[in-house]
Amino acid sequence: MSNTLSFTRNPQLNHQGELQHLLSIEGLPREIIERILDTAAPFTLVAEREVKKVPLLRGKSVFNLFFENSTRTRTTFEIAAKRLSADVINLNINTSSAAKGETLLDTVDNLAAMQADMFVVRHAASGAPYLIAQHLAASGRKHIHVVNAGDGRHAHPTQGLLDMYTIRHYKKDFSQLTVAIVGDILHSRVARSQIHGLTTLGVPEVRVIAPRTLLPTGVERMGVRVFTDMQEGLRGADVVMMLRLQNERMQGALLPSSQEYFKSYGLTPEKLALAKPDAIVMHPGPMNRGVEIDSSVADGSQAVILPQVSFGIAVRMAVMAMLGGGSQ
Amino acid sequence: MSNTLSFTRNPQLNHQGELQHLLSIEGLPREIIERILDTAAPFTLVAEREVKKVPLLRGKSVFNLFFENSTRTRTTFEIAAKRLSADVINLNINTSSAAKGETLLDTVDNLAAMQADMFVVRHAASGAPYLIAQHLAASGRKHIHVVNAGDGRHAHPTQGLLDMYTIRHYKKDFSQLTVAIVGDILHSRVARSQIHGLTTLGVPEVRVIAPRTLLPTGVERMGVRVFTDMQEGLRGADVVMMLRLQNERMQGALLPSSQEYFKSYGLTPEKLALAKPDAIVMHPGPMNRGVEIDSSVADGSQAVILPQVSFGIAVRMAVMAMLGGGSQ
Amino acid sequence: MSNTLSFTRNPQLNHQGELQHLLSIEGLPREIIERILDTAAPFTLVAEREVKKVPLLRGKSVFNLFFENSTRTRTTFEIAAKRLSADVINLNINTSSAAKGETLLDTVDNLAAMQADMFVVRHAASGAPYLIAQHLAASGRKHIHVVNAGDGRHAHPTQGLLDMYTIRHYKKDFSQLTVAIVGDILHSRVARSQIHGLTTLGVPEVRVIAPRTLLPTGVERMGVRVFTDMQEGLRGADVVMMLRLQNERMQGALLPSSQEYFKSYGLTPEKLALAKPDAIVMHPGPMNRGVEIDSSVADGSQAVILPQVSFGIAVRMAVMAMLGGGSQ
Numbered sequence: 013m014s015n016t017l018s019f020t021r022n023p024q025l026n027h028q029g030e031l032q033h034l035l036s037i038e039g040l041p042r043e044i045i046e047r048i049l050d051t052a053a054p055f056t057l058v059a060e061r062e063v064k065k066v067p068l069l070r071g072k073s074v075f076n077l078f079f080e081n082s083t084r085t086r087t088t089f090e091i092a093a094k095r096l097s098a099d100v101i102n103l104n105i106n107t108s109s110a111a112k113g114e115t116l117l118d119t120v121d122n123l124a125a126m127q128a129d130m131f132v133v134r135h136a137a138s139g140a141p142y143l144i145a146q147h148l149a150a151s152g153r154k155h156i157h158v159v160n161a162g163d164g165r166h167a168h169p170t171q172g173l174l175d176m177y178t179i180r181h182y183k184k185d186f187s188q189l190t191v192a193i194v195g196d197i198l199h200s201r202v203a204r205s206q207i208h209g210l211t212t213l214g215v216p217e218v219r220v221i222a223p224r225t226l227l228p229t230g231v232e233r234m235g236v237r238v239f240t241d242m243q244e245g246l247r248g249a250d251v252v253m254m255l256r257l258q259n260e261r262m263q264g265a266l267l268p269s270s271q272e273y274f275k276s277y278g279l280t281p282e283k284l285a286l287a288k289p290d291a292i293v294m295h296p297g298p299m300n301r302g303v304e305i306d307s308s309v310a311d312g313s314q315a316v317i318l319p320q321v322s323f324g325i326a327v328r329m330a331v332m333a334m335l336g337g338g339s340q
Numbered sequence: 341m342s343n344t345l346s347f348t349r350n351p352q353l354n355h356q357g358e359l360q361h362l363l364s365i366e367g368l369p370r371e372i373i374e375r376i377l378d379t380a381a382p383f384t385l386v387a388e389r390e391v392k393k394v395p396l397l398r399g400k401s402v403f404n405l406f407f408e409n410s411t412r413t414r415t416t417f418e419i420a421a422k423r424l425s426a427d428v429i430n431l432n433i434n435t436s437s438a439a440k441g442e443t444l445l446d447t448v449d450n451l452a453a454m455q456a457d458m459f460v461v462r463h464a465a466s467g468a469p470y471l472i473a474q475h476l477a478a479s480g481r482k483h484i485h486v487v488n489a490g491d492g493r494h495a496h497p498t499q500g501l502l503d504m505y506t507i508r509h510y511k512k513d514f515s516q517l518t519v520a521i522v523g524d525i526l527h528s529r530v531a532r533s534q535i536h537g538l539t540t541l542g543v544p545e546v547r548v549i550a551p552r553t554l555l556p557t558g559v560e561r562m563g564v565r566v567f568t569d570m571q572e573g574l575r576g577a578d579v580v581m582m583l584r585l586q587n588e589r590m591q592g593a594l595l596p597s598s599q600e601y602f603k604s605y606g607l608t609p610e611k612l613a614l615a616k617p618d619a620i621v622m623h624p625g626p627m628n629r630g631v632e633i634d635s636s637v638a639d640g641s642q643a644v645i646l647p648q649v650s651f652g653i654a655v656r657m658a659v660m661a662m663l664g665g666g667s668q
Numbered sequence: 669m670s671n672t673l674s675f676t677r678n679p680q681l682n683h684q685g686e687l688q689h690l691l692s693i694e695g696l697p698r699e700i701i702e703r704i705l706d707t708a709a710p711f712t713l714v715a716e717r718e719v720k721k722v723p724l725l726r727g728k729s730v731f732n733l734f735f736e737n738s739t740r741t742r743t744t745f746e747i748a749a750k751r752l753s754a755d756v757i758n759l760n761i762n763t764s765s766a767a768k769g770e771t772l773l774d775t776v777d778n779l780a781a782m783q784a785d786m787f788v789v790r791h792a793a794s795g796a797p798y799l800i801a802q803h804l805a806a807s808g809r810k811h812i813h814v815v816n817a818g819d820g821r822h823a824h825p826t827q828g829l830l831d832m833y834t835i836r837h838y839k840k841d842f843s844q845l846t847v848a849i850v851g852d853i854l855h856s857r858v859a860r861s862q863i864h865g866l867t868t869l870g871v872p873e874v875r876v877i878a879p880r881t882l883l884p885t886g887v888e889r890m891g892v893r894v895f896t897d898m899q900e901g902l903r904g905a906d907v908v909m910m911l912r913l914q915n916e917r918m919q920g921a922l923l924p925s926s927q928e929y930f931k932s933y934g935l936t937p938e939k940l941a942l943a944k945p946d947a948i949v950m951h952p953g954p955m956n957r958g959v960e961i962d963s964s965v966a967d968g969s970q971a972v973i974l975p976q977v978s979f980g981i982a983v984r985m986a987v988m989a990m991l992g993g994g995s996q
Contacts, residue, residue, distance in 0.1 A: 059455040063399030065427075071719030073747060084450065087429055091401060091454055094427045099721075099750045101743055114954035122740065122953060125977035126747055127715040297450060298442035321453035387783040391727030393755075412778065415757055419729060419782055422755045625778060626770035649781035 023145050026154075031334050033145045033158040036167035037208040045212060049177050052323070052330035058095060059325060069098035069336045072129040078161070079105045079116075079135040084298065085161050088170075088321075089132045092328035096336070098129075116140065117147050124148065130157045130336060138164030157335040165201050170331060171296055172205025174324040176213060178316055179251055181323065182292050186213040192245050192287070193236075194221040194277060195255030195304055198228050202296050203255055211235045221245035223277065225266040242277050249287040254279055254295045257304045270303045280306045284314065292316045351473050354482075359662050361473045361486040364495035365536040373540060377505050379658035380651070386423060387653060397426035397664045400457040406489070407433045407444075407463040412626065413489050416498075416649075417460045420656035424664070426457075444468065445475050452476065458485045458664060466492030485663040493529050498659060499624055500533025502652040504541060506644055507579055509651065510620050514541040520573050520615070521564075522549040522605060523583030523632055526556050530624050531583055539563045549573035551605065553594040570605050577615040582607055582623045585632045598631045608634045612642065620644045679801050682810075687990050689801045689814040692823035693864040701868060705833050707986035708979070714751060715981060725754035725992045728785040734817070735761045735772075735791040740954065741817050744826075744977075745788045748984035752992070754785075772796065773803050780804065785992060786813045794820030813991040821857050826987060827952055828861025830980040832869060834972055835907055837979065838948050842869040848901050848943070849892075850877040850933060851911030851960055854884050858952050859911055867891045877901035879933065881922040898933050905943040910935055910951045913960045926959045936962045940970065948972045 024040060026032040031044055058064055074093040076086050086102065093100045105119065123131070133141040141160040148156050162168040183189060191210055197203045197220050210218045211234070220231060221239045232238055239245030246252060257273065267273050279293065293305075293315045301307045309315060352368060354360040359372055386392055402421040404414050414430065421428045433447065451459070461469040469488040476484050490496040511517060519538055525531045525548050538546045539562070548559060549567045560566055567573030574580060585601065595601050607621065621633075621643045629635045637643060680696060682688040687700055714720055730749040732742050742758065749756045761775065779787070789797040797816040804812050818824040839845055847866055853859045853876050866874045867890070876887060877895045888894055895901030902908060913929065923929050935949065949961075949971045957963045965971060 061399070064401065064455060065399040071717070071721040073720065073750075083431055083433070087431060087451075088454065090429055091427075094401075094429075099747070101746055101750075103739055103743060105739070115957070118953070118955060118957075121974055122977050123743075125974040126744065126981055127720060127978065297446070299446060301443065301446075318449055318453040321450050322455065325454055389727070392729065392783060393727040411759055411761070415759060415779075416782065418757055419755070422729075422757075625774070627774060629771065629774075646777055646781040649778050650783065653782055 023142075023149055031331075032154070033141075033160075034169050034331050034335070035141050035145060035158065035160045037169045037172045037205045037212065038167065040169075040208075040212065042212050042214075045173070045176065045209065048173055048327065048330050048334065049180060051334055052177055052326040055095075055326035055329040055333075056323065058329070059322065064095050065097055066095065067097045068333045069093065069096035069129075072098045072336055073127060074098045074100050074130045074132065074332070075123055075128050076100060076102045076161075077105065077120075077123070077131050077133045078103065079133075079140070080162070081106065082134055082162065085134060088324055089159075089161060089328055092325050092332055093132075095325070096329055096332055098332070098336070116143070120144050120147060121151070124153050124156055128156055130159065130332065132159045132161050133163070134161040135163050138166035140164075159331060159335070162201055165199055165204075167205050168201040169205050170324065170328050171202050172209045173331070174320055174327040175206055175253065175294060175296075176209045177323045177327050178294060178320050179292075181319070182316060183250060186210070186215050189215045189250045190217040190219070190248055191215050191251040191253065192219040192221055192239075192249040193253045193255065194242065194245070194279065196226045196257050197222045197231060197255070198226045199258060200255050206253060207234050207236060219245050219249070221277070223267070242283055243286055246283055246286045249291055252279065252284065252287055252291055252293050254293065254305050256296060256298065257300055259300075270300075274303055274306075278302070278304055278306060279309050281308055281312070284309055290314075294320055297321070351470075351477055359659075360482070361469075361488075362497050362659050362663070363469050363473060363486065363488045365497045365500045365533050365540065366495065368497075368536075368540070370540050370542075373501065373504065373537065376501055376655065376658050376662065377508060379662060380505055380654040383423075383654035383657040383661075384651065386657070387650065392423050393425055394423065395425045396661045397421065397424040397457075400426045400664055401455060402426045402428050402458045402460065402660070403451055403456050404428060404430045404489075405433065405448075405451070405459050405461045406431065407461075407468070408490070409434065410462055410490065413462060416652055417487075417489060417656055420653050420660055421460075423653070424657055424660055426660070426664070444471070448472050448475060449479070452481050452484055456484055458487065458660065460487045460489050461491070462489040463491050466494035468492075487659060487663070490529055493527055494532065496529040496533050498652065498656050499530050500537045501659070502648055502655040503534055503581065503622060503624075504537045505651045505655050506622060506648050507620075509647070510644060511578060514538070514543050517543045517578045518545040518547065518576055519543050519579040519581065520547040520549055520567075520577040521581045521583065522570065522573070522607065524554045524585050525550045525559060525583070526554045527586060528583050534581060535562050535564060547573050547577070549605070551595070570611055571614055574611055574614045577619055580607065580612065580615055580619055580621050582621065582633050584624060584626065585628055587628075598628075602631055602634075606630070606632055606634060607637050609636055609640070612637055618642075622648055625649070679798075679805055687987075688810070689797075689816075690825050690987050690991070691797050691801060691814065691816045693825045693828045693861045693868065694823065696825075696864075696868070698868050698870075701829070701832065701865065704829055704983065704986050704990065705836060707990055708833055708982040711751075711982035711985040711989075712979065714985070715978065720751050721753055722751065723753045724989045725749065725752035725785075728754045728992055729783060730754045730756050730786045730788065730988070731779055731784050732756060732758045732817075733761065733776075733779070733787050733789045734759065735789075735796070736818070737762065738790055738818065741790060744980055745815075745817060745984055748981050748988060749786075749788075751981070752985055752988055754988070754992070772799070776800050776803060777807070780809050780812055784812055786815065786988065788815045788817050789819070790817040791819050794822035796820075815987060815991070818857055821855055821860075823861050824857040825861050826980065826984050827858050828865045829987070830976055830983045831862055831909065831950060831952075832865045833979045833983050834950060834976050835948075837975070838972060839906060842866070842871050845871050845906045846873040846875065846904055847871050847907040847909065848875040848877055848895075848905040849909045849911065850898065850901070850935065852882045852913050853878045853887060853911070854882045855914060856911050862909060863890050863892055875901050875905070877933070879923070898939055899942055902939055902942045905947055908935065908940065908943055908947055908949045910949065910961050912952060912954065913956055915956075926956075930959055930962075934958070934960055934962060935965050937964055937968070940965055946970075950976055953977070
């Protein structure tokens, strides 16, 4: 049974098959992903109300545990938690106990002893949120939930989920789609989460488009078609998911220059014209205009980049509400 | 008609002539300034109560968007918003997306997509809050309000408004006053806001007192009398508004030394004696004691520097309540 | 009378003998300490509830005024205040007005003028919280309370109080105990607070165990027995309170190396076996595993290090509730 299997692989589900932690989309059964998206839908309406708050997490303590700086992601979780009426504590651990030589798990133990209800964890090391979740389980504190807000190159599941929400919102049905993911697949935790989400939800054709130097070896085994030519890869796509190109990639040996990159892999109106006429354009932000995406596309009628942000709040509210309201 | 005129010049008022953004005192009609001061008055009482909160902005999301560090100013807005029961999100953008190369307007678009209700903006570049307000209007998000918390050398309107509140509190009537502003007029956004406020409210004599090197060229055109001799300038003043001298001015060619500056332009009891006996002394803080102001004056009976801070909370509550409760 | 005496020495009690500020355990009468511990007890239950909040400080403004970075301590106070429903404002003053040359007391005056109800103060200079409390009293603002969250080498009273709570929880009665404090007594504000607490509560034998270089001269006058041999000092102890060894001590002339230190003063199972079989092991955190404490002890059945953290939240809630609800 897939639930049991995924529970063996990761501790995201409890024995009743309910969401216990959100660590990665990998290993998450399709019905759980769909339940998250279904739960998110009404939360998009909360944001439209005069009083943008529901009392679902009132009196709960949510810790934003950021071992790596990311104001943007931290803000989305902070807003989502506050709209659920939780008390939110922001912890930037670079400047704190880590500097004093305390281990990651001692830090977690301490915060857990402050009666935390949820940890939103961002860490440069792949697997850190798993380690925390396993430690909490091993020490009998299963009532504390962990949400991965990005770990190394591994996963960024709420980003993946908001992307799935966005695609479902605009395309309704996953079963007929061709989705192209373009850019730095190699270093992107977002891409990994997207690929797992899309394949789990039944997208028949997931393509990745990138120069050889930005493709992980064996990427084909993830169930995707690989293109190094962007024109070919975009042809007939329903959804174009651009990735952010980290500035630091430019300085290394991986890429010639940002102008050169833009020429080959930047999304211009001309290239976009090769996709279906009603194709949507997505980007996780922050955008490098003129590097991976042309401004006329970023601001154009096919872009759904800002709705992604709005849906992201609703999806994070859904995940937190499902975790915070769940039994153990 | 002055409303129409000011709306053309800046987007602070909506078509009904109500406050839409607070960007600068310049261009703000007298009746709007007076309405802000009138609205602030009862908020000074909220701060005296056991429970210092009113539910006017409950469930609203206020973003403190600080592209330039200012704990003091950020704190005043954070307190004001929390006393109105808003959810407050602090964003220090130096360390965030700006570093990742995202444009100012992309950052704003993202936060707007998180269903922001209000941006409190501090920026080193003059005009940044205008740019944001115009962008929001151009992209159909007129329900989001912008408050300028200091932009470059241009304006710091809530500081100017709290100064007006303070003068009205102690002097009741603006129409007979002589007000002297002393110090670094050239680099001061506070001075600009003060001058606009005082002239709009009908102060017949506004004086600026500074060394030539710290006076903007053409300052006379703002409707002020210019003095380079402090003794002359203070004579008969009802209100003495000291400005903060930035440390960095000392190191340049503009000023000989802080001792020399104090001798000529520092407010001592002797110099203050030239003003009216019931003159009040104001300072926006933080003070450089022994540079622009003598400690015996700062702590003396004529100083109203700490009441300015208290009134500042009430004035910021008034501005936010007027914006947050208003239609678009 | 002891109340009058302590009031002369420090301003912690008002004329009715009630807690006015919490500055140090030194000078605090036994009945006040016991009242704090009694008040904390029900707050340990609040943390177990679904909604971990009580409205005791609703609408109050608590300022975390940290002139020295300490995310861990700041977090405990932030959680405690939020669970009492206060509005919490975090101020890291390194990066703020202090840099602009404003004096400590001008900063305090400003925040007081924002209608603060409580200052939680952390400062590298011993006595800073006293200075603030005295200044508030001298300027007629006795309704604002000060809590010392650690000042230089002087005191860290809430840490001392949570230690007392922990001992009382596990040992019930102080009057028969032997308590050993082990480590860097010289530089530890925690040790000072512990010694004052233990002697005030009637512990008959308080021992300090440290190398000569980490013992203050004249430590015997604080009413403790001094040991430089850890084996001797631990013999028959009911409570073993380990201190954190600051990394910077290693680099100086005070200690040979961390391995050497661990050999002589690190708490191992073998050394712990010399204490009573039911002895408890405490540590204020963050721990240096393998320096002052062996992991098998830190994670062992006698360690009460994580309960200390939980009790710490309840004790801080108790202190804040007693201060915030008290008359002046």
